[in-house]
Amino acid sequence: MIRPIAIAASFLGSPAACDCRQALALGLDVSGSVDQAEYRLQLDGVAAALQSPEVQQLILSEGLAPVRMAIFEWSETHHQRILVNWTDIRVRQDLARIEANLSSVTRSNAPQGTALGSAMQFGADLLAQQSECWKRTLDLSGDGKRNLGPHPQEVKNELSRSGITINGLVIGVDDADQSDQRTVQVSELTAYFTASVIMGPDAFVEVALGFDDYKAAMTRKLIRELESLSLSEVGRTTRP
Template sequence: MIWPALALTLVLAAPTDAACRQALALGLDISGSVDTTEYRLQLDGLAAALQRPRVVAALLDDPETPVDLAIFEWSDPGQVRLTQRWASVVSRNVIDDIAARLRDATRPAFGPSTGLGAAMAFGAGLLAQRAGCWQRTLDISGDGPRNTGPRPRDVRAGGTLDGITVNALAIGADAPSSGDARQVEIAELSSYFRAEVIHGPDAFVETALGFDDYADAMERKLLRELRVVVLGAAQ
């Protein structure tokens, strides 16, 4: 079965014949639980993580077989914006251009719900355009479970994620309303992502204790994902 978001992807993403060692699609949750400040922290945090020295070094480790990178924002099923179309990361200039695009982005007028399964289907469609890459990775960030659209477990079972590794970044609350329940909240969300979302060999869940921690968590996540590819290629 092809979900509507996946069909939309096939129009937006163009195929390529260029060789790459990893296709990495990053999906950012901008549903109603993400306020204006958190939206900015998320996009600016990803931009900052991409420009940190260790991430730059990992991305540019082998320019002859580069990492291909795409970024999308999602909320309700069918509401997805391809913020960064596929780009082959062959130089620092490419990284800086992507970071600038993220910092310049303004929030689209999307609905409030969390269509996590539909976002996964959209990411699978993007990655279908990079079938020749050594590894394909879908990197989903979110601060809550799916509450509308297809269930993540059904998207996983439907076959569109075959050959794709799905990792997750669970984002906890920035400021608890009573006491400090953030560790409990992030543990519950991480368990949900682990049970319902991640997929494939070496798949994992990274955690951010609030959007203020997003850049550091994304750096850890990118380094882990890119390291898996480098080690796999060396074996």
């Protein structure tokens, strides 16, 4: 059972309730370690997660301001491509349009490197456009550590007063025959994201054991993020 989001009736009557309940920017890793099949698993995984009944129930909560979503891909310092621009999600048809957009996307000629810090900066700039939202969250998926561009820890320090939350979805190697290696790789990457990437209230790291597990991991992640909007957070993010 999905827990209801705690919002006071008096707050719902305020002008801020006409704006946006939560801004979610999803950043997908398209660096050189991600092949064409894995690229498609990410896009299809996001689309499927948005169609899950639990996620839809949380997004389409009646009487609440809408969730607003943007989706982008990232690799090197100057490669960030918006796949879905900011979209208010009010009805199921809005989710269906996002799914259709993701289904029609073809992979660009993205450079090979992994500029995780630059992806954090790009996502933060996107969220800065949504200052009226009660909560602003950046979701960053990745299967490796930064190998060029600003260090994520430095960017995290720069964004410490931005008021945003950054969550991570780490992706393990897909070869099930290398189970020991996959466990070590996921553990190391989870620790890396925990120390240097995630930040803000209730920030967390979700884990996909491989790209085949991405849909399930994204679904868990969205449910956790959408459930986390408590009355105390609403007051904190809308207070002048």
